[in-house]
Amino acid sequence: MPEYGNATEYIAHHLGFMKYGQKADGSWGIAHSAAEADAMGFWSIHVDSMIMSLLVGVIFMGLFHLVSRRITSGVPGGLQNAVEMIVEMVQSSVKSTFYGRNDLIGPLALTIFCWIFMMNLMDLVPVDWIPLLAQIIAQDNHAYFKAVPTTDVNITAGFALGVFILTIYYSVKVKGLGGFLGEFAFHPFGKWALPLNIIMEVPSFLAKPVSLALRLYGNMFAGEMIFMVIAVIGYAQLPLHFAWAVFHILIITLQAYLFMMLTIVYLNQAHIEPHH
């Protein structure tokens, strides 16, 4: 188990990523200090985020796939019942918000909700457990390992980017390239206020994915930061930790749901003509 000089060092270490990239001397490898990590450019990757993201993703997708393979329309078992409840929740959300016809929206919303929820759920695992396990596996007392992928802005931005690309794709597909660009040029004030329209619409369009990514990242980052702060205050952490974890159950579910709902809303906007 690593020894920390003080609380600042403890928290700083917990905020570090296991980052793989090109070091200052030109060799490729995992960064061993914050300075080394910062020196890496864009072409580096957070190994811990990716591992945890794929791990929880495979767990949830495997579970759902297992259920979907032996699903029955008769009396459902416990696991099938739980999966059906989630699917029905997603389905009703899509039905109430999405007015177009698109077979992608349901699976997309389900994947987003479950996957983000699973990632957020890692926040409820005590803050030292997963990093400690990673350090034991890596045989390195000082290995960085971040357990909650959604506290990495790259992961949340990855989701937002995917949604953003889909939004553009379906906008162009449904309304045509002219219709899509016309929305920026001729709304909301008509064609005589074209520059004003562009100034208003382009940032608002670009703000969608940014806000999507930053909302989730900010909530989860703040939540985890509080867990870390609680973890450094000695035995008093136990009741506090419990209280915050209970409250956090609400936050992680809400954020996953919010991400899903906003995705549906954005894709709905891509499918329908704007109001005049």
Added chain:
Amino acid sequence: MQLNATIIGQTIAFAVFVWFCMKYVWPPITAALLERQKKIAEGLEAADRAQRDLSLAQNKVADELREAKQQSAEIIELANKRANQIVDEAKEKAREEGLRLIAGAKAEIDMEIQRAKEVLRSQVAAIAIAGAEKILESSIDQAANEELIKKLAAEL
């Protein structure tokens, strides 16, 4: 907070997961849900139909029961009437039979009497002769004999 290639990796992973979900997870589950919905709707409809059938059958049963009761009442009434009739007829027959038997017995008795009388009549002569012989053997008293024979004949 620093953007790096993780965003690309996550976007690709996201696309793969959504594709997988769309291909292998979502369709069977929603199909099963839809099928169950249909099954439940059918079940409810069947229950409704059964309820309707039941009430119809109950009405029919009540009707038939009432009819059967009425019929049985009629039958009982008829049977009672018939029974009375039979009893009356039997009484009548018995009375006639009795009368007939009495008449028969009377006729037979008369016949017997006649026959006895005949037998007696046929024997009177013999008895008279026997009486006469007895009288002749002792003392002949014409007057007394005649008296005797007359008496004898009158008794027959």
